[in-house]
Amino acid sequence: MTDELVEEMYILTDDRARELLDMLGKEKALQVLEAMVTIRAFEEKAEELYSLGKTHGTMHLSIGQEATALGASSAVRSGYDYLLNHHRGHGHCLAWGGEAGKMMAEFMGKETGYCRGRGGSMHIADVARNNLGANGIVAGGIPMAAGVGLSIRMRGTDQVCLVIFGDGAANTGPFHESLNMASIWNLPVIFLCENNQFAMSMPVPRAFNIERISRRASAYGIPGVTVDGNDFLAVYEVVSTAAERARAGQGPTLVESLTYRWRGHSRSDRQVYRTRQEVKEWQARDPINRFADRLQKAGLLSAELQESIRASATQGIEDALAFAEASPEPDLATILEGVYAD
Numbered sequence: 001m002t003d004e005l006v007e008e009m010y011i012l013t014d015d016r017a018r019e020l021l022d023m024l025g026k027e028k029a030l031q032v033l034e035a036m037v038t039i040r041a042f043e044e045k046a047e048e049l050y051s052l053g054k055t056h057g058t059m060h061l062s063i064g065q066e067a068t069a070l071g072a073s074s075a076v077r078s079g080y081d082y083l084l085n086h087h088r089g090h091g092h093c094l095a096w097g098g099e100a101g102k103m104m105a106e107f108m109g110k111e112t113g114y115c116r117g118r119g120g121s122m123h124i125a126d127v128a129r130n131n132l133g134a135n136g137i138v139a140g141g142i143p144m145a146a147g148v149g150l151s152i153r154m155r156g157t158d159q160v161c162l163v164i165f166g167d168g169a170a171n172t173g174p175f176h177e178s179l180n181m182a183s184i185w186n187l188p189v190i191f192l193c194e195n196n197q198f199a200m201s202m203p204v205p206r207a208f209n210i211e212r213i214s215r216r217a218s219a220y221g222i223p224g225v226t227v228d229g230n231d232f233l234a235v236y237e238v239v240s241t242a243a244e245r246a247r248a249g250q251g252p253t254l255v256e257s258l259t260y261r262w263r264g265h266s267r268s269d270r271q272v273y274r275t276r277q278e279v280k281e282w283q284a285r286d287p288i289n290r291f292a293d294r295l296q297k298a299g300l301l302s303a304e305l306q307e308s309i310r311a312s313a314t315q316g317i318e319d320a321l322a323f324a325e326a327s328p329e330p331d332l333a334t335i336l337e338g339v340y341a342d
């Protein structure tokens with residue numbers, strides 16, 4: 001589908017969806033479903049913990065955006081390839097193979113957290129798995145991805161770097177500079193714009209005078225494609241093609257994934273800029289239900305199996321919480337560790 005990677009909405013046909021499911025296989029498809037259900041359960045628990053005052057700092061939830069996280073990370077080799085992401089990053093980290101317990105410990109300020117409780121929800125990194133971390137600076141990860149791409153080129157490996165950012169980030173200088181540099185240096189980077197329709201209270205149509213953010217790719221001479229971000233298989237297909245191009249030395253791609261955040265921007269958002277009806281319409285396109293439907297139609301998922309997947313995901317989150325709650329606070333004597341270089 002390389003030819004289709006140009007300024008268009010990628011449409012996944014039912015025939016192609018069946019082929020992709022066959023290629024993935026039942027075991028992997030069910031793992032994907034469980035991972036999406038786990039992200040949802042993680043975010044719901046995170047929301048509850050925040051409301052109970054058990055977390056530190058603010059929190060940005062990705063409920064409704066699970067298919068983009070799973071579609072993108074399943075299309076690359078997590079742990080070998082690289083990931084950079086942004087403040088709404090819990091789902092990306094889990095999809096990349098992150099441990100829910102260490103993530104919860106992180107935003108509960110515990111020593112066992114990914115960054116020893118110093119970073120909080122917006123700064124989770126899992127460097128051992130080449131997840132180079134989330135970033136509280138809008139667009140902060142995008143130039144880093146160009147740097148990672150350059151490092152891959154210089155080391156001559158076949159790795160790629162996936163960088164995930166929001167629609168708001170696509171209206172910043174670093175976005176344009178990084179796409180240009182990645183293009184002229186032909187860097188193996190997948191720029192994934194997770195268009196969840198808002199940057200804080202700013203709706204996308206008020207912030208862009210173009211219909212598709214992916215169209216910006218043409219300014220830098222690279223492919224750009226928009227995809228239904230609530231359809232796991234469609235995201236998987238498009239990001240796989242972008243990864244193949246990057247690995248084959250054909251340079252970067254801009255992918256725009258159309259999705260929707262179900263919750264407010266952060267936990268303090270009163271959401272006066274949208275209607276309940278709009279939220280309901282997007283909730284009818286729930287990425288988890290849509291993938292489960294596909295699996296049911298393909299004969300891969302029964303109601304009992306779906307229930308056991310839900311129960312296993314819920315148990316996983318309860319175990320993660322028990323680990324985080326039982327973990328120690330950092331020792332005050334270590335407060336300056338990591339702040340100053342020797």
Ligand SMILES: Cc1ncc(C[n+]2csc(CCOP(=O)(O)OP(=O)(O)O)c2C)c(N)n1
Pocket residue numbers: 060087088136137138165166167168169170196198199200265
């Ligand atoms: C450089 C910078 N400017 C402004 C902010 C404040 N801010 C935090 S999130 C955000 C909106 C980001 O929107 P988007 O990129 O679409 O990501 P989303 O929150 O929708 O996932 C803004 C403006 C910031 N953190 N960094």
Ligand SMILES: [Mg+2]
Pocket residue numbers: 166167168194195196197198199200
């Ligand atoms: Mg956004």
